[in-house]
Amino acid sequence: QAQLVESGGGVVQAGGSLRLSCAASGRTFNSYSMGWFRQAPEKEREFVASISRGGGVSYVADSVKGRFTISRDNAKNRAYLQMNNLKPEDTAVYYCAVAFGDYTRASDERQFKSWGQGTQVTVSS
Numbered sequence: 001q002a003q004l005v006e007s008g009g010g011v012v013q014a015g016g017s018l019r020l021s022c023a024a025s026g027r028t029f030n031s032y033s034m035g036w037f038r039q040a041p042e043k044e045r046e047f048v049a050s051i052s053r054g055g056g057v058s059y060v061a062d063s064v065k066g067r068f069t070i071s072r073d074n075a076k077n078r079a080y081l082q083m084n085n086l087k088p089e090d091t092a093v094y095y096c097a098v099a100f101g102d103y104t105r106a107s108d109e110r111q112f113k114s115w116g117q118g119t120q121v122t123v124s125s
Helices: none
Strands: 004-007 010-013 018-024 034-039 046-051 058-060 068-073 078-083 092-099 112-115 119-124
Touching: 004 092, 018 034, 018 092, 018 119, 034 068, 034 078, 046 068, 046 078, 058 068, 078 092
Parallel strands: 010 119
Antiparallel strands: 004 018, 018 078, 034 046, 034 092, 046 058, 068 078, 092 112, 092 119
8 A cells, every 4th residue: 555745834924835745655656546635623624636647637626726736756656736826724734645546537535545644734824
């Protein structure tokens, strides 16, 4: 089972940018879709973005569309989440996840089998 480690979180002012990285172990990284989810205090975890195994198809939540971009580098076993124009409501713990298969629009937590420990993103106003 893949192990995932997120990095790149931190504190940023509203309007700023951060780039999250997810390092995955395992030789079959490029066989599965990847996703990013987030969980704000006292809220349920929610979908942010996902990307197909080859990186050709990505899907983002309406709440971050136009501001967040997901990408992956299969040669490095890494996935990324570029976050621009951050808002205080983006404050959350961000998790990356590996899906059970290759999906074009994976957004349901039940489609994902392995999860990282999360990285905190705090956006101040």
